[in-house]
Amino acid sequence: MDTERPVDDLLRSASRELDRAAAAVAGGAPPAAELGGVRRRAVQRRRVGVAAAVLALVAGAAVVAWRVSPPDAPSLIFDAPAGDEGAEDGEAPESAADPDADPGPGDADAGVGQAGPGADDDSGTEVREVIRLPAEGWQVPTALASDPAGRFVVVGVTVDDADAGAARPAVWVGEDGSWLRAGGQVAESGAEAGEAAVHMTGVASDPDGSFAAVGFTDTVAAGTRPLAWRSDNGERWDSATLPDEAGSAEAVTWTGEAFVAVGAAERGSAVWTSPDGRAWSAVTFAGERGLAAEGILVDVLEYGGRLVLIEQVGDSSRLLAAEPAERGAAWQLREIDSFAGSLARLTGDQETGTLYAAGSQRPDGLGSEPLLLTSGDGQSWDREAIGWDGADHHDAGLHDAAVAGRVLVVAGTADGLPRLWARDPTGDARAAELPEGAGAPPLLAPATDGVLVVGTVEDGAEAHFGVWHWELPDRTGR
């Protein structure tokens, strides 16, 4: 399969083929006046199909005591375009333009978020807006890091034209509560302006306050290629070169001795390392099971001198442990565990040594739910339930996790809306929503008395960069 074409081209080709096929099929559609009779024949056809399956089973060698009921007339799952989300099977749909539709949850006042009904009390639920930076186009923050001096750097993309999938790199820098956008300073690593979609996906800082960022470019001519950048201060960036011509870089971290970036290349999952963010080399591995040829590494975390990696392979994820070696030598690699679902982010509590992995899972193949895994030793993992608000969200997942003081915080989306959830060591949990208009999966960073939440604020056809602070008092008495 030619996966080097942008997905937009593939979808348009598929749509043209779909249209030609539909034209042929639609030619046999009944006239409007006969639609009622068509319904009766369709129900009968389904009943015959199920009955035939039952007869085939009964006629086989094994007789199964199993009763099959003909399916009911299809129930309508209300997918409310506006307001009333989560209605159950059997409810009739409301018009998409229903003027009486419930505007939905959330407080209309900017900067104040409402906790879900599962919150213990009102304290620790306020999400306060710090800043929003209006800009043309639609901003998508994708990763953030902070240096030892407390300067935050957020990387992402600006999408100007959803139809073409064009994207250009964007960087925002925050210090002492002040934020600015530094996107105009990012070198585009050789990609021709206007021809490429350039994405920044990860950023990390070393102890000297230098930053390394990674991402990829997607062009019709060159396909997808991993990219890297380096900056002394987060505002002015220079391009660096990763030693692979195809693939993508998804995340980067500082190990204490070097930057380590992860992603995928032609060979499958890939890892690169650099002492300074300028010169990168590919890592080779030794071990019982190598990296997946059809996988992609999406996050990496330093833990006790080793690296923990998330590798996505299809609908499953693997947690891997890698032990760095001297320059040029193969690293040791072993699998820790594998899970159904897409894990996205690793974080850890440095004080207790507890590790967390966050993502999403699709238990029935449709819809998704949050997936949060916890480990005290990096070897055995347990699943922890997320109680956002007690509702059964059909489309939910976690995108980021952080430990602020002793409090675990996760961020994600449910039914398209950004959500936050926090749990302290006593087990007390609380949830919060970002103010109305907030979009994009939020990112988290530990901050004074809580976390910084980075995301977007939608304003018509644009999405502006936004930062909020969620106050999370530590109730453990420390």
Added chain:
Amino acid sequence: MAEETSSFSAFYGENYRSVLKLAYVFAGGWQVAEDIAQEAFVRALSCWDGQLIAPEAWVRVTAVNLARSRLRRRQAESRALERARPPADSCEPADPPGELSRVWQAVRRLPKRQAQAVALHYADDLSVGDVAAIMGCAEGTVKALLHQGRRRIAAQLGASAGGEDGH
């Protein structure tokens, strides 16, 4: 009455092919897509006496809901049948083989709202604004959903570039 019948016939003629395509994207087969599309219009007909403010959006939402409901039921039935016979190769509809069919398989595997946005924008050839109106959200949200959906599709297609469906 005659006027209502005439207006519905026009609505049906103008929108049937689009709704059929949407149903196919989510159901994966033409026969079931026809059933779903026609069921959606039957339901629209039952509400045609002035109850539908935006019938074009209503019938599309209905078709998508029906398709997803039908797919869930077929998957449940497949799982039940697997208890009594060797497992089927897949619980998913059998698209005809081909690169472009894999694209629609990848769309079906997206989170619900991403799949809806991608299907409405590409399969139904609607503008971002029209998609936003149907989904009842801001245009920026639609752009976000399209962006996220395309990335997931790229990841899925890349993971199956070896010819095997690893999902």
